[in-house]
Amino acid sequence: MSPTISSSLCTVAALSGRPGRRAGQPGGNKRAVAQPLAAAAVTEAPPAVIAPPPRPVIGAPRRRGGRGVDGGPDELVAWKSIRQERWEGALEVEGKLPTWLDGTYLRNGPGLWDLGDYGFRHLFDGYATLVRVSFRDGRAVGAHRQIESEAYKAARRHGKVCYREFSEVPKPDSFKSFVGQLASLFSGNSLTDNSNTGVVRLGDGRVLCLTETVKGSIVVDPDTLDTVSKFEYEDKLGGLIHSAHPIVTDTEFWTLIPDLIRPGYVVARMDAGSNERQFVGRVDCRGGPAPGWVHSFPVTENYVVVPEMPLRYCAANLLRAEPTPLYKFQWHLESGSYMHVMCKASGKIVASVEVPPFVTFHFINAYEEKDEEGRVTAIIADCCEHNADTSILDNLRLHNLRAFTGEDVLTDARVGRFRIPLDGSPFGELEAALDPEEHGRGMDMCSINPAHLGKEYRYAYACGARRPCNFPNTLTKIDLVEKTAKNWHEEGAVPSEPYFVARPGAVEEDDGVAISMVSAKDGSGYALVLDAKSFKEIARAKFPYGLPYGLHCCWVPRDK
Numbered sequence: 001m002s003p004t005i006s007s008s009l010c011t012v013a014a015l016s017g018r019p020g021r022r023a024g025q026p027g028g029n030k031r032a033v034a035q036p037l038a039a040a041a042v043t044e045a046p047p048a049v050i051a052p053p054p055r056p057v058i059g060a061p062r063r064r065g066g067r068g069v070d071g072g073p074d075e076l077v078a079w080k081s082i083r084q085e086r087w088e089g090a091l092e093v094e095g096k097l098p099t100w101l102d103g104t105y106l107r108n109g110p111g112l113w114d115l116g117d118y119g120f121r122h123l124f125d126g127y128a129t130l131v132r133v134s135f136r137d138g139r140a141v142g143a144h145r146q147i148e149s150e151a152y153k154a155a156r157r158h159g160k161v162c163y164r165e166f167s168e169v170p171k172p173d174s175f176k177s178f179v180g181q182l183a184s185l186f187s188g189n190s191l192t193d194n195s196n197t198g199v200v201r202l203g204d205g206r207v208l209c210l211t212e213t214v215k216g217s218i219v220v221d222p223d224t225l226d227t228v229s230k231f232e233y234e235d236k237l238g239g240l241i242h243s244a245h246p247i248v249t250d251t252e253f254w255t256l257i258p259d260l261i262r263p264g265y266v267v268a269r270m271d272a273g274s275n276e277r278q279f280v281g282r283v284d285c286r287g288g289p290a291p292g293w294v295h296s297f298p299v300t301e302n303y304v305v306v307p308e309m310p311l312r313y314c315a316a317n318l319l320r321a322e323p324t325p326l327y328k329f330q331w332h333l334e335s336g337s338y339m340h341v342m343c344k345a346s347g348k349i350v351a352s353v354e355v356p357p358f359v360t361f362h363f364i365n366a367y368e369e370k371d372e373e374g375r376v377t378a379i380i381a382d383c384c385e386h387n388a389d390t391s392i393l394d395n396l397r398l399h400n401l402r403a404f405t406g407e408d409v410l411t412d413a414r415v416g417r418f419r420i421p422l423d424g425s426p427f428g429e430l431e432a433a434l435d436p437e438e439h440g441r442g443m444d445m446c447s448i449n450p451a452h453l454g455k456e457y458r459y460a461y462a463c464g465a466r467r468p469c470n471f472p473n474t475l476t477k478i479d480l481v482e483k484t485a486k487n488w489h490e491e492g493a494v495p496s497e498p499y500f501v502a503r504p505g506a507v508e509e510d511d512g513v514a515i516s517m518v519s520a521k522d523g524s525g526y527a528l529v530l531d532a533k534s535f536k537e538i539a540r541a542k543f544p545y546g547l548p549y550g551l552h553c554c555w556v557p558r559d560k
């Protein structure tokens with residue numbers, strides 16, 4: 001049985017992010033009771049291995065994601081499931097860690113892609129995996145744990161996918177259960193809470209893991225990596241999906257909630273220490289039939305930038321059991337691409353311009369361009385832009401990632417720089433901010449010095465490419481003024497997002513380190529610390545086993 005159009009309509013009702021209204025169906029958007037999801041605690045110092053290094057969950061035949069039994073000896077550890085319910089241990093340090101580096105680097109990502117003999121097919125489906133490295137006095141302690149989401153616990157209990165993941169849908173055992181599934185989709189109950197995408201430290205010190213579903217917001221303890229509780233949004237804004245990358249500062253949290261019924265986006269903010277999002281304003285889409293995917297968005301000091309990509313959510317694809325080439329999305333070139341600018345203080349739209357088509361997961365930063373009198377004339381917004389080519393989504397299927405043959409199959413990407421004029425002009429510009437050859441035409445997973453968030457900035461850190469490759473395989477430091485890049489590369493290694501940590505007392509924008517986690521070719525894993533100025537290696541802290549690839553990270557300073 002295939003889903004009907006009328007059921008799609010019910011779904012979009014449930015997916016509405018309209019302020020002041022609850023999701024459409026009975027029980028929709030009902031708040032779950034806050035409860036600790038895991039009680040186990042990891043012992044504190046002295047650092048010691050409290051569980052043996054894991055046996056990766058890779059021996060089973062894969063029905064979906066892999067190339068068959070075992071995946072072969074040449075399969076990179078980056079794409080292997082490494083189940084670690086609870087591990088902590090001192091790491092061997094090669095080189096010299098700066099003694100000022102005092103705090104915890106915490107990375108989240110979908111590091112577990114196998115359930116018994118069933119292999120997930122897409123990178124984004126994997127169950128959330130936290131890896132941390134705590135630095136102190138030139139030493140490093142690592143830890144690794146799965147997030148105890150309802151989706152993960154149910155999958156472990158039943159040995160199968162029980163919630164709707166990025167590309168996976170639970171298999172109905174019978175017609176009755178299929179009907180039940182549709183009903184729970186309308187209410188949002190069947191959507192995953194597998195918070196495998198981002199991790200942020202809120203202004204009040206809580207550490208929050210996120211994905212694209214609102215219910216997938218989970219508070220974790222950055223020391224023990226315990227799953228502490230669901231993060232309950234105590235407001236009436238509703239919405240079942242949101243941007244996976246809120247903008248977080250010491251005082252606030254900005255988020256975007258797409259509205260799939262009346263295509264548009266709700267912009268909301270939350271004070272540090274609060275769980276209540278407040279409605280700031282609404283942007284109506286200029287193209288249709290649904291809002292563009294908003295994995296992330298940028299802000300400036302005074303404005304929120306709302307991107308409207310032609311890669312749009314698609315209710316019908318949401319209902320399909322088998323993934324389409326664009327998963328839950330559809331490409332609507334004819335709908336146009338737009339950038340909207342909302343005033344943070346008033347919620348009013350101050351610009352809405354048409355721009356060339358684009359595809360991006362990640363905005364890097366944005367700032368206000370001013371004239372000699374200090375008047376804001378335009379907004380500059382930078383992103384990792386995939387040359388308006390959606391095939392990057394399919395490249396990230398595990399089968400493709402595991403099947404590198406030496407052929408150069410990574411599609412090109414660039415630092416896409418938007419210029420959004422504030423003088424009422426109908427069009428904005430989009431151009432490469434530097435020659436993409438500088439970073440091997442690979443570009444994603446970016447960070448900046450957080451002190452420059454929303455302000456003029458010069459440096460971005462990201463993953464780039466050394467070709468041939470099938471996935472970004474370098475770390476790159478982009479100089480947006482000189483329009484050059486410095487690149488770090490190790491043969492066969494898969495590094496994750498380089499995260500900038502400033503040296504205490506630093507004045508210069510790049511005075512600090514960039515930290516990344518590397519899944520090495522020989523099956524090992526280590527945290528890599530680069531001097532952010534020279535982009536040269538200072539030290540590496542080695543795990544006693546290999547690490548799966550991971551996505552985003554944050555920094556938790558000690559005693560803050």
Ligand SMILES: CC(=O)/C=C/C=C(C)/C=C/C1=C(C)CCCC1(C)C
Binds near residue numbers: 164196318
């Ligand atoms: C890991 C990453 O970058 C993205 C993950 C995206 C997810 C889990 C998206 C999930 C979704 C659903 C489960 C249903 C609604 C649509 C959508 C937000 C794509």
Ligand SMILES: CC(/C=C/C=O)=C\C=C\C=O
Binds near residue numbers: 392413442443445472
């Ligand atoms: C890992 C990735 C893209 C790599 C291609 O260049 C995108 C991840 C998106 C989610 O956070």
Ligand SMILES: [Fe+2]
Binds near residue numbers: 197244245361
């Ligand atoms: Fe992301």
